[in-house]
Structures are given as C-alpha cells and as structure tokens.
Amino acid sequence: MILIERTSVMNLENAMRGARNPLNSWAKSDSAYDEKGNYILGENDLSLAARLCSAGSDHRKFIRQIFVSVDLTAPLYWWKEFDTYKVGTVANSTSTMHKIQSYPFSREMFSCDRLTPAGLAQLDALIAYLEEVRQKYNETKDRTCWHEMIQLLPSSFNQLRTVTMNYENLSNIYYARRAHKLPEWHTLCDWILSLPYAGVMIANRPEPDGAQG
Numbered sequence: 001m002i003l004i005e006r007t008s009v010m011n012l013e014n015a016m017r018g019a020r021n022p023l024n025s026w027a028k029s030d031s032a033y034d035e036k037g038n039y040i041l042g043e044n045d046l047s048l049a050a051r052l053c054s055a056g057s058d059h060r061k062f063i064r065q066i067f068v069s070v071d072l073t074a075p076l077y078w079w080k081e082f083d084t085y086k087v088g089t090v091a092n093s094t095s096t097m098h099k100i101q102s103y104p105f106s107r108e109m110f111s112c113d114r115l116t117p118a119g120l121a122q123l124d125a126l127i128a129y130l131e132e133v134r135q136k137y138n139e140t141k142d143r144t145c146w147h148e149m150i151q152l153l154p155s156s157f158n159q160l161r162t163v164t165m166n167y168e169n170l171s172n173i174y175y176a177r178r179a180h181k182l183p184e185w186h187t188l189c190d191w192i193l194s195l196p197y198a199g200v201m202i203a204n205r206p207e208p209d210g211a212q213g
Helices: 012-019 043-054 061-065 076-082 117-140 143-152 167-177 183-193
Strands: 003-010 067-075 090-093 158-166
Touching: 003 183, 012 043, 012 061, 043 061, 061 158, 061 167, 067 076, 067 183, 076 158, 076 183, 117 143, 158 167, 167 183
Parallel strands: none
Antiparallel strands: 003 067, 067 158, 090 158
C-alpha cells in the first residue's frame, strides 16, 4: 500500500517567468492567479511549456524549478526502490531507530494487502513476537531486545516520509515506473498525473529507452 497526503505544488509562476528569459518574451505571458490563489497558465504560457517540454531535457529546464512537497507512507520495500532517485529530492522520515519501541506492533503498521492467508498467519506470528520483545525492552531497556526488533522488522513495515521533489524528478519517475510490477508505483504515477499541468510538463516527452518494468 501507499498513502499520499498533503500535496503542495510551489513556484510555478517563477518557473514560467524563467522559461521566457532566453527570448526576453515576458510580455507574452498571460498567466494569473485565480480567486483561490492558484496560478493558472494562460494559452500562451501553456503553449510555450508544451513546446519546451516536448523538445527534450535541455529545453525543459524550467520544470526543475517547480517543486512538490508531499507526505508518503509506504513499506520499506518500496522505499528501497524510491531511494534510487537521490538527485534533486529531499526526504525526512519517521525514525525506526528512535521510535520503534514507542507504539504497540499491529497489523495496520504493515503493507499486507496482497498476502495469502498463510502469509498473514506468518506475519501475525512475527508481530506478536515483536510486540512481546518491545514490551520487554520498555521494561528492562535491554539493548538485546532493541536489536531483536530492528533486525527482525520486515520490509513490509510502513514508514512516513515528507518528500520534496521537482517536476523533472517526477517525469523521470513516471516514465521509469509506470509499468512496474509493484502496485504502489501505479498509485504514485496516477498521483503524478493529477498534478497541475502534468500532462504538458511531466508526461509530454519522447519515450525513453529501457523503461523499467
């Protein structure tokens, strides 16, 4: 599973102004804020954005200045793949090192929606043992118990991270992961396409070679 919350898209106005710098064409800009405070691209700016984004990475530099902040809750096995996207991304996560002993272990803390009944039984047994060890650690502060929790914690454990990216990162993620076998990537790609002007700025470029599946 993956939970996507608190999406914020920032700096669209400044990015579009920068897109007009090379030709000093600021006078042709026709975008403005609506009554809700959203920056709405006019026909001229939208056309320019589409042309630049479809022309390749050298021309779409302006989308690297459109920032997105979002809270993602996902299992550790998914975060291992997300962590390949290091350039231009920043993330602050909840800490298993400091807080693993703070809350009772329960099935809701794990991504187990695609487990078989036999798999769920195994997970439930592990959760029961982790909870037993957690309680013992809180009573005794025995570091052995803490290591037991850390080293037995399965990759299905869900972690919350607040992530900041830009539209170029998101375009790379979209094209690389939209056909991935993990459903979490499909959910994230659907969210990417829901962002303002994603069809023009994110999903508007020639198909890359070697897309991951």
